[in-house]
Amino acid sequence: MVDFPGYSLSGAVASFFLVLLTMRQPENWRVIGPTHPILARIGEDALLTCQLLPKRTAMHMKVTWYRSEPSTPVFAHWDGADVTEMQMEEYRGRVEVIKDGILEGKVTLKINNIQPSDNGEYWCCIQENNYCQETSLQLKVTGLGSAPYIHMEAPVESRIQLVCTAKGWFPEPQVYWEDITGEKLLAASEHLIQYENGLFYVEATLVVRNDSVENVSCLIHNPILNEKKSSVISIPEKFQNELASLKVIGPSQPILVRVGEDIQLTCYLSPETNAQSMEVRWIQSHRYPAVYVYADGEHVTEEQMSEYRGRTVLVNDASEEGRLTLQIHNATVSDDGQYRCLFEKDGVYQEASFDLKVVGLGSSPQITIKEQKDGEIELICSSEGWFPEPHVKWKDMEGKIIPAFSEVMTEGSHGLFHVETSLLVTNSSIVNVTCTISNPHLDEEKMANFSLSEPMMNFSWKIVLILVLLLAALVGLVKRKSCEKGSPDNFPTPRRFCNISKGKK
Template sequence: MLDFPGYSVSGAVASFFFILLSMRQPDNWRVISSTHPILARIGEDALLTCQLLPKKTAMHMKVTWYRSEPSTPVFASWDGADATEMQMEEYRGRVEFIKDGIHEGNVALKINNIQPSDNGQYWCHFQENNYCGETSLLLKVAGLGSAPYIHMEGPAESGVQLVCTAKGWFPEPQVYWADITGEKLLAVSEHSIQDDNGLFYVETTLVVRNDSVETVSCFIHNPILNEEKISIISIPEKLQNELASLKVIGPSEPILIRVGEDIQLTCYLSPKTNAQSMEVRWVQSHRYPAVYMYADGEHVTEGQMAEYRGRTMLVSDAIDEGRLTLQIHNATTSDNGQYRCLFGKDGVYQEASFDLKIVGLGSSPLITIKEQKDGEIELICSSEGWFPEPHVQWKDMEGKIIPSFSEVLTEGSHGLFHVETSLLVTNSSIVNITCSINNPLLDEEKIATFSLLEPMMSFSWKIVLIWILLLVVPVGLLMRKS
């Protein structure tokens, strides 16, 4: 037997087996669960189960259900007691730990009132002393939303424009158009958005140019449930609608509004028509969510864009003539863009579009000296509160443009721009410098003028003063000593 000083083969073998025993995996049990995804509809309850194999009691084990991090569990049970301190907030009061079969290693987690956010992977984790095991489960959440709603916008010169909308679906549904024979029709645009609850709104547009196409269907299909909803529209019937012969008139020129002012968006029917029984909405790029919606004689708050809640008011004094004005208080840079005003009745809409341009005239520019050496002066011109991006120019006293040395434009938290530009002056013949900042939409500018004589004279007097002090102070000290 080979021996080394202070070390024996028998001792090495004993240590080796001790390490193997301490490192061995818990091959005496493992965790299993369903290999198939668990399907749950929104609003219903879901049951996630897992099992120790071979069967054994888990009463004194730590059982944890988690998603991404074990430290923030969906639910945890330690030695038979619930541990809720680190539980994810969205699951508090919404989950139940079912341990009827815990003596055989069978546990389940019941999630009540399933939401879109519950969709995804879950982990079931067991721990006994230093041994642990886990398995994963996939929860697929699905929900059928509203039936598709088809309305007609037009008719237009290019044909009849049909728009199909639906909301409350999960996951994102498939949308398609078909004619009366079932042949699919090509949409010109598709749009989807998730609301605050995680549910999908879908919108698709179809332009019908063929007069022979009289009936069109819109299908909304849930790929998880393999279920769908359908709506059908008769084009000739909609063309007989009251609104089909009316027009909506809006501003013909872009509306310029300064930041902080109130916005007024007016549109009206031509010829004059009572709009009290109509739906009227102001939207941006898509119908949902809306900037503002009026229906059944009152403001509809559901589906209004969050940034417009509490900022809008409808002026309806002339509604019997088909004229309505939307007021938006305290204009911000985010209000900038294109809007559409839609009048609707019985599935037919007419609209007008217009541009709203938000403008901000910033602070007067401030010119400062950054550095002065070797006969060069660097001037800094700064200003803030501009929208859109301003034009900045340096000019001499004759109005000639001087190229800037650098220019930095930054956007603040409210969307307003801060500008800082620098100019390097090396020509001593330049006396007065002007910094002008211009708003391209308002064609207004703010100007600051800086005279180079003042800093140069100030600099010269400082040198003279230093020399005087250097000469006078020693002379005074000598006189005091004598």
């Protein structure tokens, strides 16, 4: 054996075992979760559980529940304490850790008052020192909405239209029409709309001949729960409803209203009939939510579209005569479109449709010169505050249309349009044009004239040049005098200033 100075075999062995003892040994535990998705109904509570294997305490470990990013957890429980600083806002006050079973490595997160937005994948991450394991869980949120309600439009000739509506379903439900034998009927249209709260509203339409079927059912099915709700309508019975022989009359011509003005929508029954026991509904494309709902003599606010809340009022409640007028304050471009007015009683309705055209007459156009070179002049005509898109024309002094060089329409934040159009004038001694902007729905227009003589323009530039030269000569003279006499306060003018003014000798 050869011994080296300062080194011994026994010391090397001791150092080797010391390194082994200080090196971190790999952990042999893992995290598992449920093998099947967890079902939770809207409004109820959900329990998400993950388990350490082999079983061991998780009391002093770091447990983090998250969805997409660990840095913004659903909930974090570290070393026996809750950590809420980085928690997702939508889970604050809604989640907690169930500590039963944590000594055996069972970690359970409770989410209160389940919402549609809670649907999806979750991750359970458990960490001890620098060792971390995680598993994923699938939470399926589901909910049964309202039972379907079938509305029947009074017969038109030999055809009957049925509309089935329901709300509050999650996820997207399936809708069926069936006859009395259970045979499926083909829907004419079907609309599934998911609103801000995540819940679905369904509206399905069926058209039948009044002598082809007697009883029709509408069924709405939740595919996750495999549960359904249904309603049936007896068509012959509905023929006895008083609305079957009435008509709803609305505006016969499109209603024109300017941005910022009030809108008035009037509907009435013909022949005149007391409508106090009926529901009157002003809608756009769908029955729910509505522009305005009047039932039992009152406004039904919970069924109103958010953008119309605080903007609507009945200004003429003659319901005992079957006539009502709805006023919408402060018209905006979003109010533009088709409306329907429905009178309904006991599931039978009559309706009238009409168009509302919101118009905006913009600012007077302004014409400016963008550039002048090589004998060319580019004229730019601009205006803002128009709706819908206006018509823009350039015309010469004889009223003939001149093709525009460019035209750009830009929609602003309030839906109003800004227009900018340009005209390129070349090799012309006289420029005399008009920019005209008109609203397609109004017999009104705004215009601006532009007239410029090229010789006069050249003469003006010569005058400007002469004035500039005279001003430069005057400034030079003042500098020269100041160098000769000194500054007003007996401070000498800097020599470099005078050198520049007089020139060096």
